[in-house]
Amino acid sequence: MTDWISSMFIIAGVGFFLAGTVGLLRFPDVFTRLHALTKADNTGLGLLGVGVALQGQSFRLAVLIALIWFLAVTASSIACHLVARHNLHSEEGER
Amino acid sequence: MTLFDSVLALLIAILAWRSVTAPDLYRGIVLFITLGLMLALSWARLDAPDLALAEAAIGAGLLGILLLSTWRVLQRAAPRQGSDEPASYAVRWLAVVGSTVFGGTVAVALYGLQVGSDRAGAEALASLDLAGIDQPVTAVLLNFRSYDTLLEMGVLLMALIGALLIRSPLAYEPWHGDTAVESPxxxxxxxxxxxxVVLVGIFLVWAGAYGPGGxxxxxxxxxxAGVLLLLCRRLYGDADATLLLRGLLVLGVTAFIVIGLLLMPWQGAFLAYPPGLVYVLLVVIEFSLAVSIALSLLLLFTGTHAVRAVRS
Amino acid sequence: MTALLTVAAVILLKLFALGLIRIYQGPSESDRILAVQLSGTTTVGILVLLSHVLAMPALIYVALLFVLFAALIGVAFVRHPGIGSSS
Structure with a gap:
């Protein structure tokens, strides 16, 4: 039963990574690509982490994966905010 | 897993090739960082988590940040200079001949090499009980091979002194202005x-006693962590080093030598530790090494003699 | 079950390779650094999977380091480390 649930989570997680990568390649400009990226970061890694944590069956592993996910969400949102801001300012500078 | 390994090997080769042939500096740096990611994965596949950690922290992490920051400084300092011009034919041929000769010599040397049975590793693992520490890599680095590690610390200090002599500082003076990218x-x-970041760093030093880390x-x-504070303008590079700071820079080497010398009358050899105390001593040495390494790397980043906190 | 995790890791590695196209094409500096951020997250995902497949718990710490340094790389990209006090 756990195996089934964890498989579902992992497949869904990989799906989000796929969506993020396709978005990064197909979207027309930096800001829309940012949007694709954060989906992979947050949801993809989160679902993948839940899947692996269910497999691992250890509390320590689950806590570590949760910490990684929390840091990834924080880091990616801050980094993306900074990149977007930088891009906005440098575009204004060019005009 | 074979498929994973072959894709990984292919990616490493492509990324390494592209990062040296990239048309401009920035693309080269970006490719180098992604190469670091793949290298860490390959260390993981080679059963070497210690090296994967080192690659993640130093190769892809600190080095990538140093390169990006240097690129930003270069960009502002000199928009475009003629440095992109290819070297003259004579220089290029000299490089070709030189590297061919070097490569040939190495190939000949390797060909003539007698490959003995790999006894050192097996012996180290067999005598792990004597080391007093459970983690094989730490036991080898700090006990069986402590001379090497001591000299490596010396090399790091020399690198820092050399860098301070020749390079211009990257992060200097407290920052004012630059509101363009100032963000809450x-x-x-x-x-x-x-x-x-500090917590994870301390944990990794501590983890070296029983698992990958160190x-x-x-x-x-x-x-x-120091670099992050520099980039957030909480720290800045300073020209005058205090005695305390210099003391911390050589703390690792000093702790190593002092402990080694002090125990000589009892142990009869330099850098030999008594079995009962070995764990405590190695943890003390490990933490003093970590302090010196952290400070050296931070000063290598700033290119200054000291760092100071911004007073608000 | 290990088979599924391995397949997932291989797919993520291929997605990493696909993401490199954005680094190659650009066009802007921001596009390239975004591609690096995504490849970093993908690598973290691969490491989390591998830590279970290869039974190497230490790989979780490698993933942790990549997450921490990904934030620093993002900051280093926008930040001028500060030579000269104002410009």
Whole structure:
């Protein structure tokens, strides 16, 4: 039963990574690509982490994966905010 | 797993090739960082988590940040100089001949090499009980092979002195202005992220006693915390080093030598530790090494003699 | 079950390779650094999977380091480390 649930989570997680990568390649400009990226970061890694944590069956592993996910969400949102801001300012500078 | 390994090997080759042939500096740096990611994966596949940690912290992490920051400085200092011009034919041919001769010599030397049975590793693993520490890599680095590690610390100090002599500082003076990229989230980074980075760094040093980790990996992460504070403008490079700071820079080497010398009358040899105390001593040495490594790497980043906190 | 995790890791590695196209094409500096951020997250995902497949718990710490340094790389990209006090 756990195996089934964890498989579902992992497949869904990989799906989000796929969506993020396709978005990064197909979207027309930096800001829309940012949007694709954060989906992979947050949801993809989160679902993948839940899947692996269910497999691992250890509390320590689950806590570590949760910490990684929390840091990834924080880091990616801050980094993306900074990149977007930088891009906005440098575009204004060019005009 | 074979498929994974072959894709990984292919990616490493392509990324390495592209990062040296990239048309401009920035693309080269970006490719180098992604190469670091793949290298860490390959160390993981080679059953070497210690090296994967080192690669993540130093190769892809600190080095990538140093390169990006240098690129930003270069960009502002000199928009475009003629440095992109290819070298003259004579120089290029000299490089071709030189590297062919070097490669040939290495090939000949390797061909003539007698490959003995790999006894050192097996012996080290067999005598792990004597080391007093459970983690094989730390036991080898700090006990069986402590001369090497001591000299490596000397090399790191020399690198720092050399860098301070020749390079111009990267981060100097407290920052004013530059409101273009000033964002309220920077203070969140400084306040929330830095303590976590420091905690992870200390944990990795501590983890070296029983699992993958150790002074080099932990020290690099601690240096990363310092770099984060520099980028958030909480720290800045300073020209005058205090005695305390210099003391911390040589703390690792000093602790190593002093402990080694002090125990000589009882142990009869330099850098030999009594069995009962070995764990405590190695942890003390490991933490002093980590402090020195962190500070050296941070000063290598700034290119200054000291760092100082910005008083608000 | 390990088979599924391995397949997932291989797919993520291929997605990493696909993401490199954005680094190659650009066009802007921001596009390239975004591609690096995504490849970093993908690598973290691969490491989390591998730590279970290869039974190497230490790989979780490698993933942790990549997450921490990904934030620093993002900051280093926008930040001028500060030579000269104002410009």
């Amino acid at each position: 989230l920077m203070s969140v980074l400084a306040k929330v992220f830095t303590p976590i 002074a080099f990996q932990g020290g690099a992460v601690l240096a990363g």
